[in-house]
Amino acid sequence: MEIKYSEITKKYGDKKAVDGVNLTLNNGVCALLGANGSGKTTLMRITAGILDATEGSVSLDGRNIKALDSSYRNILGYLPQNFGCYKDFKAKDFLMYMCALKGIDGDFAKKRCKEMLEEVGLTEVQNKKIGSFSGGMKQRLGIAQSLLNEPSVLILDEPTAGLDPKERIRFRNMLCALSKERIIIYATHIVSDITFLADRVLIMKDGKIVADGSPEELIEIAVGKVWSVNVERSELSRIQARYSVGTIKDGDNGFVNVRIVSEGKPFEEAVNVKPELDDVYLYFFGEVSEDAEAD
Amino acid sequence: MIxxxxxxxxxxxQVEKPGSEQIEKAKQIVLKNERPIKAPYISAKRVVSSQIQTVSNWFxxxxxxxVFAVVYLSFKINNQLTTLFxxxxxxxxxxxSVPVVLSNIDASRMELEGTCLIKPQTVFSAKMLICGCFDLIVIIITLLFSSQLSEINIVRSAVLGLISFTASSFLxxxxxxxxxxxVAIxxxxxxYAVVVACFVSMNFLSEKLLEIKMPFLVLAVVINSAMVYAMYSVAIKNYSFEKVAKRFGNKIF
Structure with a gap:
């Protein structure tokens, strides 16, 4: 399967949330990485058919998703960033309701609901009302509903928000098993989520795709730009204003070890270190104050 | 066949004969790839039944x-007043019906339901249909019971009830x-209910109302129904995730 974006642009008034995106996605996990407001969610919604693009089109195997209409929705699974549901519903009832909307029949629907509740670890609370669920439980229920129809195109917008570390690992493993035969589009701003999961990473900034490649390829971008240096604690705020600062580790005698992402060597004593995906994120999204840049 | x-x-x-497991796997791949052009048909009955469970018990x-209130009052008041009541x-x-129908106008829920096989507009229509039809059934049941208890003109009462119901639905x-x-809606x-109640309580007006000839009353029902349908069409046209999110400010954008 192949999803193709042709010149996708979405405007809200004068603001372009998505700006001329051209892209082709194939089977596997494609992570969409970007800061809040970078246009990830808008692109997800356009892919899910919830929003219409102002310009351009999205096609599945050469056919416009708008023309495919119900046929496209039939193979689609979607987990929005924040989803609403009837709070009086019990978890099981909610999944059965979603099955009905997804056109899944009685016995098969019951089987799928049972399987999905087990998969996300909600079997024990299946008869509890959703209104009493924690954020993480609600998120797991959202994940379960997105997989009910065994979708060929799975769109997940910030799926691990609210999940505890154990659940995050369980979710990652689940996605790994699913990714072989389908297109999974996974929007997040949590880099650790995708390091071991994504076959392809897209970095989105100001509505545009600014980087595209495998995690290894993207890490290459930051080679020679990541530095480690010990500085006095009192200098830290000045450095943070001037450079994109990553990890800060406490050291001895009032010193701290700082990881800096910078095109050039920030200090004489700075040592070049091996980059990670976090550094790539910082490279694109690290905030440096304009005054400091002018210096 | 496959x-x-x-x-x-x-x-x-001239390859080795595949085992049943391999055939099954190949079949699943073929069927999966065929899925985009095979969206299952979903009957109106299924759509409606899916929505019935979302209607609040309060409704x-x-x-x-x-039903109980109107039937009980049929005992207490005279025939003409039952009709007017x-x-x-x-x-x-x-x-x-307002909270029931409005429960569907929620961008965060629409975002989830909007990607399902049944279109959100169909879901919304089904919800309105459930409320409308159920209310009509309630009016008919009320009339049938009331007519047993007091000698009202059931046809005239039904038509007057429908005029009032369609007018309020339109509003x-x-x-x-x-x-x-x-609350505002x-x-x-x-x-409107207060205006009708005041109108009914004024004897000379209510008598005039009861004297209106049947064809005019039926015409009023038809006009009102057409107006309700027109308003329903506008509501459906405006029922999209983007419009609802913008209008109700669900902090989507």
């Missing part, structure tokens, strides 16, 4: 109370396109 075709095709390539309870009370059914739908809260219909 099994046979697969076996025959594979024999052409059913209120409708039941409505029905006119004044039917807007309450529309008001009771509720119209108000839902202008106002954002359940319900108030519009409640105001």
């Amino acid at each position: 099994d046979k075709q697969l076996k025959e095709t594979l024999l052409l390539y 059913w309870l209120f409708s039941l109370m409505f 029905l006119c004044g009370a039917t807007p309450l059914l529309s008001i009771a 509720c739908l119209g108000a839902s396109l202008i106002f954002k809260t359940q 319900s108030l519009v219909s409640a105001l």
Whole structure:
């Protein structure tokens, strides 16, 4: 399967949330990485058919998703960033309701609901009302509903928000098993989520795709730009204003070890270190104050 | 059929005969790839039944109370007043439907439901259909019981009840396109109910109402129904995730 974006642009008034995106996605996990407001969610919604693009089109195997209409929705699974549901519903009832909307029949629907509740670890609370669920439980229920129809195109917008570390690992493993035969589009701003999961990473900034490649390829971008240096604690705020600062580790005698992402060597004593995906994120999204840049 | 075709095709390539497991796997791949052009048909009955479970129990309870209240008052008041009382009370059914219908106008829920096989507009229509049809059934049941208890003209009562009900439905739908809260929308219909009640309580006006000839009353029902349909069409046209999110400010953008 192949999803193709042709010149996708979405405007809200004068603001372009998505700006001329051209892209082709194939089977596997494609992570969409970007800061809040970078246009990830808008692109997800356009892919899910919830929003219409102002310009351009999205096609599945050469056919416009708008023309495919119900046929496209039939193979689609979607987990929005924040989803609403009837709070009086019990978890099981909610999944059965979603099955009905997804056109899944009685016995098969019951089987799928049972399987999905087990998969996300909600079997024990299946008869509890959703209104009493924690954020993480609600998120797991959202994940379960997105997989009910065994979708060929799975769109997940910030799926691990609210999940505890154990659940995050369980979710990652689940996605790994699913990714072989389908297109999974996974929007997040949590880099650790995708390091071991994504076959392809897209970095989105100001509505545009600014980087595209495998995690290894993207890490290459930051080679020679990541530095480690010990500085006095009192200098830290000045450095943070001037450079994109990553990890800060406490050291001895009032010193701290700082990881800096910078095109050039920030200090004489700075040592070049091996980059990670976090550094790539910082490279694109690290905030440096304009005054400091002018210096 | 697929099994046979697969076996025959594979024999052409003179490869080892595939096992049942391999055939099944190949079949699943073929079926999966075929899915985009095979969206299952979903009957209207299934759509409606999926929505019935989302209707609040308060709605059913209120409708039941409505039947009891009108039937009980049929004992207490004279025949003409029963008919007029029905006119004044039917807007309450529309008001009771407001929270049920509005529960679907929620961008965060629409975002989830909007990617399902059944279109959100169909879901919304089904919800309105459930409320409308159920209210009509309630009006008919009320009339049937009332007619047993007092000698009202059932046809005239039904037509007058329908005029009032369609008018209040029109007002509720119209108000839902202008106002954002359940209270404001319900108030519009409640105001209408008060006006009708005042009208009914004035003897000379209510007598005039009861004297209006049947064809004019039927015409009023038809016009009102057309207006309700027109308002429904506008509501459906405006029922998209983007429009609802913008209008109700669900902090989507």
